[in-house]
Amino acid sequence: MEYTTEFFTTDAADGIFSKTVNINDTIDTNATSTQTTLLLYDYLIPTIGSVIILVNLVVVISSGLILRNGQEPRSTYLFLGNVAMTDLITGIAVVFGQAYPKAKRDHYLCAVQLGMIVSSTLTSVYSVGLIAVDRFLYILHGMQYQSWVYPTRARLLICLAWTIGIIVGFLPLMGWYGDTNNGQICWFILLAPKGLVLITVLLGILPIILVLFLYSIILYHALRKIVQLQRQSRNRNNVDIEEDPSSGNIRMFRGGSNNAENPEEINTRKKGILSLFKKKPSASVKSPNKWKAIKVVLFTTGSFLITWSPYFIASVIYVFSCDIDDATKKCKTIRTLIASPLAILGFMNSFLNPIIYAWWHKGFRTFFKKKVDTIVMRTTRDYMINSASQSKSTESSKGESKMSRRESDNNSV
Template sequence: MWMAGVLSHGVLLSGSNSSTTDYINLTDTGGHNESTSALLRSTAFKVCVLCVLIPIPVFAILGNLLIVASVGRFRNIQMPTNSFIVSLAMADLLVAVLVMPFSLVRSVDTWWFGRNFCVAHFLLDMTLCTSSIFNLSCVALDRYVAVCDPLHYPTRMSPRRVTMLLLLSWLLPLLISSLCVSLSMYYLTPPTGYRGTQQESPTCVAQIHTPYAVADSTVCFFIPVVFMLFAYGRIFMVAQRQARWIHAMENHSGQLHMDQNPTREDPARPDPARPDPARSDPARRVQARLGGFSIRKENKAARTLGLIMGVFLMCWLPYFSINIAFPLWGDRISPIVLEASMWLGYANSSLNPFIYAFFNKDFRHAFVAILGCEILGRQIRGCLVSTQEISRQVHTVVTLETISK
């Protein structure tokens, strides 16, 4: 992250109206810091921290690689609506490969990669994490248009506009982080002990100036959060209303059909001499499919939306809140809290593949085809190809399944 780098040796503290920094050395032997210092420097503690943190980049790499491989292998997944999922997977994959390993070394031990790479790591961290959040916002925008304005979805989310959104989700974070570095809106100096002694171990500590930290957190997190809450709230309301409307229309149509055929003995049994219009008319096939949704689907949609926003807020809200509060009340914030908030944000890159892809039936089938046995893989590949035509027919129809895709 681009907040102060928290090391096992110490944490940078910065006042809001000062251009100088103080460094509290956790390895100092004075006061009650002696037992805390011994714990932080112990091998057992470092091993426990490694066991907790290593799964985060591992799952992020594996999960996001599966998404990229699935899109590259199965043509029916290669659609504009999944472009944002692929872009999100690429951002999270780069965070796991280029940022997390060095942050892990810094968190468990200290910084061994020099000052120049420290600046590069700071720039990569800020750019890629922000790009991941912006791609999440693009996913929400795509779902919002698909559900709330399905008839105009092909024009509103045309390939050209999708490409522009993808470029913005990468170029805007790069611009924000580049401005921070080029305008020197951060501190990156060898800190000193609180008694004026130079810190012995090499460090990589970056603290953004308070005004820039507030502006950065607002643009990179709080504005996307407000939009995502609005978009997913509207998605659920519209989808729920649509499902109830379809259910009411089906009931009304069935009752009207019974009133017009009072002499028929069994209106629920089709006439074998007459072709079924639901089978011959694609529009009625779609209507018949939509009529099958119930309250169970609404509850599933609510759980899916709640999980999407719940995980996102759980991972990023602590970090960005501390990012604003740290320059003002840094001396009251525990280094362990800072470290936990940083890795919670990284954990979002590991959870995104499970939330945005594993809840999608097509991606689940693709994952099984890639990881499963060959026989099962052939069956699922056939299922993926056979559902491509159905996906085209219902592309512009609002259903509760749109929420979880």
């Protein structure tokens, strides 16, 4: 990765830095660690971006088919499809930015590319927040869910999320921008002024706080419900069995009731009762329910925190402690980290989202499996039909050849 070392002058009146800056003051281009870190981005991003495009394209198409089939709840599939669409655009933007020739890049192309990434990322975060609200209302307020969340309102919320993302993401293209040496160093912390970086980070964190809050409430109610079900199960299984020596029958007592049951009912239940003593139910059988609820919260809230939070935190540190012309080792290190490893980690969120929010959704997973099974069965059926027709044609050709041989033999006789 090569960068020019020319000086460039910027004007504060145009919304850019009013300093003469050397690119070598921005990053340490001669350091081996810096070159290795930047090369890591060049090699990994095309592969990661291609996988992101492929996976999210499958989710977008599947969500469209689900909506066309009228499967409910439609609002949930609208939100899932929108998350996949935002991540698909992110993958396209990063691959395009990496594949486009560096010699032909300029400021406006850099602003468009980063605008696509920032707007799609913000929209993805807000879509994740909408999914959290949707799941919260669906699980805890099921009776009112249909009146609160419906397709028209879901589309309006999606449009609002896109509007916020596009406005913030393309502000540098509208005139509020820093400098990237005419697109030669297309980094968000260089393109966006400090105020825009802080606004972007703040708008990205708010939905995550909402997601963490709502899923924590869902987790609390889920665990409490599991405890209640387990207590009810233990109460149902807590059956005292007493033998009556005078009649030879078994008398069963539940919760202190002294009403004896007839022998037929006793005989039908005896097998089920005795089976309880063959194998004691262990606590490990009940624990996965709790762990499943915990894992859902950890994955849904942790995916974004793990992937994008380091990038946002480093950006905030850079904004408050570094300037564009700061040549200290600390600032050069932060710029390099933001440019490569933390950016790669952030883009991994676009790969994890379809796995977490689509594949873990039971309705989506069932629909996808049915479609795959249908395609496999159709392919197998077509293969069997072709094989049968080929075998029939082979047998008929053999029969015709035998008949022709017989006719030739008869004619020779």
